[in-house]
Amino acid sequence: xxxxxxxxxxxxxxxxxxxxxxxxxxxxxxxxxxxxxxxxxxxxxxxxxxxxxxxxxxxxxxxxxxxxxxxxxxxxxxxxxxxxxxxxxxxxxxxxxxxxxxxxxxxxxxxxxxxxxxxxxxxxxxxxxxxxxxxxxxxxxxxxxxxxxxxxxxxxxxxxxxxxxxxxxxxxxxxxxxxxxxxxxxxxxxxxxxxxxxxxxxxxxxxxxxxxxxxxxxxxxxxxxxxxxxxxxxxxxxxxxxxxxxxxxxxxxxxxxxxxxxxxxxxxxxxxxxxxxxxxxxxxxxxxxxxxxxxxxxxxxxxxxxxxxxxxxxxxxxxxxxxxxxxxxxxxxxxxxxxxxxxxxxxxxxxxxxxxxxxxxxxxxxxxxxxxxxxxxxxxxxxxxxxxxxxxxxxxxxxxxxxxxxxxxxxxxxxxxxxxxxxxxxxxxxxxxxxxxxxxxxxxxxxxxxxxxxxxxxxxxxxxxxxxxxxxxxxxxxxxxxxxxxxxxxx
RNA sequence: CGGGGCGUAGCGUAGCUCGGUUAUCGCGUCUGCUUUGGGAGCAGAAGGUCGCAGGUUCGAAUCCUGCCGCCCCGACCA
Numbered sequence: 001x002x003x004x005x006x007x008x009x010x011x012x013x014x015x016x017x018x019x020x021x022x023x024x025x026x027x028x029x030x031x032x033x034x035x036x037x038x039x040x041x042x043x044x045x046x047x048x049x050x051x052x053x054x055x056x057x058x059x060x061x062x063x064x065x066x067x068x069x070x071x072x073x074x075x076x077x078x079x080x081x082x083x084x085x086x087x088x089x090x091x092x093x094x095x096x097x098x099x100x101x102x103x104x105x106x107x108x109x110x111x112x113x114x115x116x117x118x119x120x121x122x123x124x125x126x127x128x129x130x131x132x133x134x135x136x137x138x139x140x141x142x143x144x145x146x147x148x149x150x151x152x153x154x155x156x157x158x159x160x161x162x163x164x165x166x167x168x169x170x171x172x173x174x175x176x177x178x179x180x181x182x183x184x185x186x187x188x189x190x191x192x193x194x195x196x197x198x199x200x201x202x203x204x205x206x207x208x209x210x211x212x213x214x215x216x217x218x219x220x221x222x223x224x225x226x227x228x229x230x231x232x233x234x235x236x237x238x239x240x241x242x243x244x245x246x247x248x249x250x251x252x253x254x255x256x257x258x259x260x261x262x263x264x265x266x267x268x269x270x271x272x273x274x275x276x277x278x279x280x281x282x283x284x285x286x287x288x289x290x291x292x293x294x295x296x297x298x299x300x301x302x303x304x305x306x307x308x309x310x311x312x313x314x315x316x317x318x319x320x321x322x323x324x325x326x327x328x329x330x331x332x333x334x335x336x337x338x339x340x341x342x343x344x345x346x347x348x349x350x351x352x353x354x355x356x357x358x359x360x361x362x363x364x365x366x367x368x369x370x371x372x373x374x375x376x377x378x379x380x381x382x383x384x385x386x387x388x389x390x391x392x393x394x395x396x397x398x399x400x401x402x403x404x405x406x407x408x409x410x411x412x413x414x415x416x417x418x419x420x421x422x423x424x425x426x427x428x429x430x431x432x433x434x435x436x437x438x439x440x441x442x443x444x445x446x447x448x449x450x451x452x453x454x455x456x457x458x459x460x461x462x463x464x465x466x467x468x469x470x471x472x473x474x475x476x477x478x479x480x481x482x483x484x485x486x487x488x489x490x491x
Numbered sequence: 492c493g494g495g496g497c498g499u500a501g502c503g504u505a506g507c508u509c510g511g512u513u514a515u516c517g518c519g520u521c522u523g524c525u526u527u528g529g530g531a532g533c534a535g536a537a538g539g540u541c542g543c544a545g546g547u548u549c550g551a552a553u554c555c556u557g558c559c560g561c562c563c564c565g566a567c568c569a
Contacts, residue, residue, distance in 0.1 A: 003518090004530090032561085087567060123569095156568060164568065237569060274569050307528050346529040353529095364528050374528080491569095 005354075007288050012232040016283060020161045023291050023355050025278065033159040033166035037275070040355065043299035044278055045169065049149060051201045051297070052171060052273060055193050061145040061173060066127050068151075069118035074126045078251035081125060084218020088155040090120040120153040125219060125244075125270060128174045129252035136176055136266060138257050143186070144176040144266075162279035163236070163491050170274035176249070176266040178258065183267035184222075187243035190271040191224040194239040202277065203294040203407035204228055204284055205414050206238055207437070207486060209462025214446045220270075221245035227461045227486065229414045230283040233435020235461045235488035238280050241271035279491075285406050291356025292379050294406055295399040302328060302395055303357045304337045305348050307364035314339070317363050320388070324361070324373070327392050333399070353378060358402045359395060379406050420484070424475050427487070431456045437488050441481035443474035452476055458487045 005022065006014040021027050025041030028034075037045065053063070069092060076082050096112030121127065128146070136144060149171050159165050173190060177183040191208055198204040211223035220242035228238045248254070249265035258264055285292040295301050304321045308314040318339045325335045336357075338348055345362065352360055360376045367373055367385070374385045375394060379402045386394055417436035421427045430438060442448060442460065452475075453459050463485045474481050 084568095152569090154568070157566075158564095158568090168569075170569075240569070272569075276569055305528095309527065341527090344527050344529090344531060346527085346531080348530090349528095350530040362528070366528080 005288060005290065008231060015288070016279075017161065019282060019286060019290060019354070020279075025282075025291075026161045028161065031166075033156060035161050035165045035167075037169070040299060041278060044281070044293070044297060045275055047297040047299065048202070048273075048277055049171070051197055052194075053147075053149070055197050056147050056171075056173065059145075059189065059193065061147045061175075063148060064146050065148050065150065066124050066131065068121055070121050070124075070127045072117045072119055074130050074252075075119050077126065077130075078219050078248055081219035081248075081251075085122045085154070089122055090153050090155055092118040092120065121150075122152055122154045123270075123272075124148065124150070124152075124172055125174065125248055126252075129248040129254060129268070132174075132176055132249075132254045132266070133252050136254055136256050139178050139259055142176060142178045142256060142266065143182065145173075146175065147171060147173040160279075162275055162282070164276075168275050170272050172270060172272045175269045176254065177268070178256065178264075178266065180245070180267050183245075183269050184243050187222065187224060187241045187269040187271065190269070191226065191239075191241040194226050194241065194271070194273060198226065198238060198277070199407065201294065201296045202281060203296075203403060203410060204238065204277075204280060205407065205411040207414075207462060207464055208466070209464045209486065211240075211462060212446070212449055212460045212485070214449050215460060217242045217270075219244065219247055221247065224465075225462050227437075227488075228280050228284060229417055229437055229488070230280070230491070231413065232283070233417055233489075235437065235486075235490040236276070236280050236283065237461070237490065238277060239271070239273040242269060244268035244270060284410050286356065289350075290354030292406060293356035293358060295358045295403045298356065298358050299334065300336045300352075300355075300357050301333050301399060302335045302359045302361055303348075303352045304335060304361045304363070305345055305352075306337070306339050307345050307362055309365070313365050313368075314341070317365070317368055320368060321361075321363055324363075324388065324391055328395060331392055331396065333392075333395060359398055361391075361395075377402060379409075418486075421475065422472075427458075427475055428456055431458045431487070431489060435489055437461065437486045439484040440475040440487055441472035441483075442485045442487075443477050443479035443481055445477075448474060448476050448479075452487070456489075458489050461486045461488050461490060 005018055008015045024038050026035045026037045029036045093114055094108045094112050095114060096109040097106045098109040100107045132144060135141060151167055151169050153167050156164050156166055175186050177186060195206050195208055198206055206226040206228050208226055211225050216223040217240060222243040224241045225237055226239045228236045230236055246265040246267055248268050254266050255263050256266055282291060304325065306314060306317040306321055308317050318337065321337050325337055328335045349360065356378060358378050362374045371388050372385050373388045373391055374383065376383045377398055418439065419430065419436055420439045421430060427438060427440060430436065449460055467483050469482055470484065472481050
């Protein structure tokens with residue numbers, strides 16, 4: 001008998017850590033700060049990749065792959081970019097090992113020192129823009145709409161599975177445009193695309209907004225973000241889109257000849273989502289019994305569990321389930337039959353609940369006799385026994401209902417935890433005791449933002465795009481402000 | 492890098508203060524039987540360089556020295 005998970009209300013972070021491991025998403029690697037994404041977790045990532053990749057293709061983007069290593073000299077061309085990442089870069093200094101004098105251990109060969117050190121990419125702007133210099137000559141080469149799916153390394157101090165690890169997987173889009181407005185529109189288009197896909201497939205309600213200057217990506221003119229609010233009241237940045245202006249074009253000398261024959265620097269964007277989204281799925285939807293996956297990205301949408309006493313019963317029941325499976329698969333539904341004889345049904349029920357499979361189907365001797373079948377919804381735990389012939393109709397109906405319900409549930413929670421605050425005492429109290437998105441006036445200065453962060457650990461998550469103009473006074477300084485921003489403690 | 496803690500079987504641990512037969516217990520694993528509609532029961536078995544190196548001692552998981560690794564708190568961050 002396995003011990004139950006820690007409860008969210010007792011210890012949210014212990015609940016998260018244990019759930020991620022026990023549901024088979026990932027585990028800590030023996031390499032400090034790195035994670036092993038296990039098959040079930042990776043299957044979710046593949047689904048996420050598939051839906052985003054399709055959306056990128058639809059908007060005209062194409063995939064490519066750039067090197068993991070970036071020569072130090074490339075990296076240092078854009079000053080603020082360097083400053084932003086310098087503290088967390090892994091550096092390759094040598095290219096050979098040799099056997100040590102003891103004849104057993106392996107040491108770095110000091111004679112094999114690289115003449116130019118290589119940075120393991122924390123992001124690829126440097127290598128990509130140095131390439132764009134060669135690819136872009138004329139307005140006919142624009143826009144350049146390239147994406148890559150890759151891994152990056154950022155030497156973090158404190159790590160957590162999916163939320164912050166030394167190495168993580170992501171997608172980074174890098175585009176170049178002939179005009180400023182086209183680049184600005186591209187950054188916004190991708191932000192909207194992120195929100196649409198996250199909402200429609202991952203069932204994540206998100207707030208779109210602008211990052212403050214302080215929270216902006218190093219090297220960007222403007223950083224947009226999609227911010228999610230987790231069940232414990234802390235915010236999670238779920239994706240970003242940057243308008244880069246001509247900063248990288250100037251740093252890497254990327255120019256094109258326009259229709260009038262004049263040479264100009266191009267305008268750029270970059271945008272990304274990461275394996276952190278899997279962490280968001282967990283912290284947004286899961287409950288004390290385990291994961292709850294949105295049907296549209298669940299690797300297994302329906303799990304079927306046979307219940308039997310004898311080998312003869314087992315054969316008949318599995319046969320019936322296999323025919324049900326065939327019927328569902330024909331409708332594009334992913335179905336797993338777990339007919340392992342080494343685990344009992346009760347164990348399997350608990351296990352697939354923990355894994356967040358949207359619908360569980362059970363078939364036993366009684367069902368078989370009456371030609372009925374039992375279904376259980378993961379999100380509501382609702383149980384229903386229906387005639388077998390109605391199975392696919394019921395499953396399709398429920399998959400849709402579950403997708404809608406968990407989005408609605410997450411949205412309601414976000415709305416309940418989004419509060420308008422006008423005085424600093426209340427602000428501090430709310431942040432300390434319940435978290436949430438706090439809509440407050442801010443005087444627009446980095447100094448104020450930093451003071452608030454220091455005193456409350458809350459940061460400006462974003463300046464919401466759909467916010468309204470509204471005269472008010474900064475919650476900290478009392479200075480005039482014309483719109484509310486979102487404060488929260490963040491992951 | 493500053494402050495605190497911990498290294499004993501795949502995982503979690505007792506023992507260490509006060510040295511003494513074969514290193515404790517639980518989970519997991521394996522075998523057999525009974526079970527199977529909500530995380531099975533019983534019986535048996537396998538599994539250990541007690542983080543590493545040195546020292547003290549008749550004798551070290553336990554005491555001493557050095558080293559290594561990891562975890563927690565702080566600065567950084569998708």
